[in-house]
Every structure is written in structure tokens, then in C-alpha cells.
Amino acid sequence: MDIAIQRLNDQGGDVWQVEACGMAVSFKDQASAISFAEKLKERVEAPHCVSEDVLQRWADEHSRMCAE
Template sequence: MDISIEKSDGRESEQWVVSAGSLTLCFRDQRSAMEFSSKLKERVESPHSLPVIESEAFAQVEKLSCVS
């Protein structure tokens, strides 16, 4: 996932915009934007395990019929 930080001069004060995919968040200062983007990147890149589905769940699905 691409995470970017851009400075945006607003009408009243500067803002820092963090974009990640379709997510866009505004921050009042560069430090807050950097801290957020750093933490987001850390979480996105951390190892994730896939959930384990019990075999009984598959057995129940096999019994269902989609015939009308």
C-alpha cells in the first residue's frame, strides 16, 4: 500500500494530508501526519496470519444446495 504525505495550504492554516489507498486524512502539523503514517505503515507491513476455518464449517456448506 502506498502511503503519501503532502502539505496543503488551507484558507486558515496549513494542513498535512496523509493518503493511503482510498483513505485521506488531514492533520494540523507535519509531526502528527508523520507519526500516523509511520504507525499505519508498520501495521500494514506486519505479518498477518489467515484465520483457520474449522472443517465442520465446510461440511455444513457442502450440505447446502443452490438448486431452485
């Protein structure tokens, strides 16, 4: 997963924005943005146990979406 942090100039000053998966979350300071991005990366990269049933549902949904 690509996670990007960028500084934006807002009317009230600088805003720090973390972007991932097409979503953006804004923060008032760089330290908060970095902390959020690091925690997000840690959670995404953590091992996950996904049942075979869930994997099959995801595969079916993916196939359906690709066929549209």
C-alpha cells in the same frame, strides 16, 4: 501500500494530509502526519495470520467483483 504525505494550504493555514488506499486523513502539523503514516506502515507490514476460510471468502469476493 502507497502512503503519501502532502502539505495543503487551507483557509486557516497549512494542513498535512496522509493518503492511502483512496482515503485521506488530515493533520494540523507535519509531525502528527508523519507519526500516523509511520504507524500505519508498521501495522500494514506486520505479520498477519489469516485463516484459510477467510482467504477463500476473499478470493470468492474478488472473483465476483472482477466478473461484474
